[in-house]
Amino acid sequence: MIMKEDPILTNLITELKRGTLTLCVLSQLAQPQYGYSLLQVLCDKQIAIEANTLYPLLRRLEVQGLLESSWDTSETRPRKFYRLSSKGKTILGELAAVWKEQTTQIHTLLGEDVYA
Amino acid sequence: MHDLIKRYVEETVRHLPAKEREEVALELEANIEDMLGGDSSREKVEEALLALGSPATLARQYRVKERYLIGPETFDLYVMVLKIVSLVVGLVTMVITFVSLFFASDPINIAQMIAKVLASVFSSLSSAFLWVTITFAIMSYYQVKTEPDQWNRKTLYELEEAPTRRIKKSDSIGDMVGLSIFFVLLIVLYSRSDLIAIYRKGAGPIPLFVSHAIKPYIIGWMITTILTFSIAVVKYAKQFWSTTLFALSALADLVGLCYFIFLSTRWSIYNPDFLIFIPGSMDRWQIIIKAACVVLLILTLISLADDAYTVFKRTRPNESAKEPAR
Numbered sequence: 001m002i003m004k005e006d007p008i009l010t011n012l013i014t015e016l017k018r019g020t021l022t023l024c025v026l027s028q029l030a031q032p033q034y035g036y037s038l039l040q041v042l043c044d045k046q047i048a049i050e051a052n053t054l055y056p057l058l059r060r061l062e063v064q065g066l067l068e069s070s071w072d073t074s075e076t077r078p079r080k081f082y083r084l085s086s087k088g089k090t091i092l093g094e095l096a097a098v099w100k101e102q103t104t105q106i107h108t109l110l111g112e113d114v115y116a
Numbered sequence: 117m118h119d120l121i122k123r124y125v126e127e128t129v130r131h132l133p134a135k136e137r138e139e140v141a142l143e144l145e146a147n148i149e150d151m152l153g154g155d156s157s158r159e160k161v162e163e164a165l166l167a168l169g170s171p172a173t174l175a176r177q178y179r180v181k182e183r184y185l186i187g188p189e190t191f192d193l194y195v196m197v198l199k200i201v202s203l204v205v206g207l208v209t210m211v212i213t214f215v216s217l218f219f220a221s222d223p224i225n226i227a228q229m230i231a232k233v234l235a236s237v238f239s240s241l242s243s244a245f246l247w248v249t250i251t252f253a254i255m256s257y258y259q260v261k262t263e264p265d266q267w268n269r270k271t272l273y274e275l276e277e278a279p280t281r282r283i284k285k286s287d288s289i290g291d292m293v294g295l296s297i298f299f300v301l302l303i304v305l306y307s308r309s310d311l312i313a314i315y316r317k318g319a320g321p322i323p324l325f326v327s328h329a330i331k332p333y334i335i336g337w338m339i340t341t342i343l344t345f346s347i348a349v350v351k352y353a354k355q356f357w358s359t360t361l362f363a364l365s366a367l368a369d370l371v372g373l374c375y376f377i378f379l380s381t382r383w384s385i386y387n388p389d390f391l392i393f394i395p396g397s398m399d400r401w402q403i404i405i406k407a408a409c410v411v412l413l414i415l416t417l418i419s420l421a422d423d424a425y426t427v428f429k430r431t432r433p434n435e436s437a438k439e440p441a442r
Contacts, residue, residue: 034146034147034150035143035146035147035150036146036147036150036151037150050167050169051147051151051167051168052167052168052169052173052174052177053177055143055144055147055174056174056177056178057177059140059143059178060178077146077149077150078142078146079146079150080139080142080143080146
C-alpha cells in the first residue's frame, strides 16, 4: 500500500477485496486442491491472500454447499481436498458474469477522469 | 508434530462449536505442516504461527455468522427500552427513598440522606440495566423479530407527516413516574390502610378506611393504574398521536375515572368513627366525595378535549399526504 497505515483506506481495501476473494478461490477449484496447495496456486497468480483468510473461507464455502471435500489419506499426512460442487459451478458462472459486467462499468467510470 | 502447533490448534478450535472441532483441527494441522515445507525448526514454526494471527481471530473467521449479545436489528429498541426503564426506575426509587427516609424512626442528617438515596438509586439502576440487557440478549439469541419488515405503498403513506401531533417525551415520562409512585402508594395502602388516620395526642389513631372493606377495591385500582401506565409507555414509544392511540388513551383515562368514582362512593369503606369528626357526619362526607368526583370528571374531560384538539384539529393532512387511490 502506498498510503501506509491509514485505517480508513485499509478498511476500504479489505471490504473491496472480500467479495472478489471468493471469486478467485472458486475459479481455481475445478481441480481438487487442499488448503496449502491452493494458497500456492493463488500466490503464483499474484493473488495476495493470507492463509488465515483462505482456510476459514474454504470451510465456509463448503458449509454453504459451493465446495465438496474429501480426505486423502494415501500420503504421509491426511489432507482435505476441496473442489467445486455442481452448485458451486453454477454460482461461479453467475459471479463471473456479474464481475465482468461490473468491471466494464467501473472501468468506464474511472476512465472519465484522472484516476484511470 | 511440534508442540507449539498442537497448542495453537487446540486454542483455535476451543472457540468453535464442538461438532466442528475435530475436523478443523485435523485440517489446520495439515495445512500448518505444509506451510513449514519440511523444516520443523522452532524458528520456522514460530514464524508460521505468528503469521496466522491469534487463535481467537482465526476462530472468528471460521464461524459463518457474527455473534452479538444484542444484534444490530434490536439495538435501537434496546436503547429506547433501557432509557425508559432507567428513567422511571431511577426517579421512582429516588422519590420513594426520600419519602421513606422522612418517615424513618431514627433521624439522619442531610449528607446521610443523600448518600442513602444515591445508593438505592444506583442499585436499582444496576438491576434495571441487568434485566433489560438479559431480556434483550435472550431475544437476540433466539432471533426474535422486533421490527415488521413490511415496506410498501401503504406503510410509506403512514409515515407521520405532522410534527404538531408530537407527544412530548417529558409528558410521557412524567406520566410513567407519577403512575409508578401512585402504584407504590396503592401497595402501601393495601397492606397498611390504617396509616391514613387522625392522630391524636394521648389516644389511638382513628383510621379513615375500614381495612378489610377497602382491600378488594384497591386491587382493581392497581389494575387500572397498570393499564394507564402501559398507555404512557406506548405514547413514549410512538411519539405521535394517532386516532387509535387517542382512543386507547381516552378509554384508559375514563376507565380510571369511573373506577375512582365507583370506589369512592362505596360508603362502607369509610370508618364511621372517623366520620364523627366531620360536622354533619355521613351526609356531609358524601357531598364532599361527590363534589370531588365532579371536579375530577371536569379535569379529565378538559385534558381529553385538549388531546382531542391536538389529534383532530391541529392537523389537516393535505391531499398529497394521503395515499392516492390507484
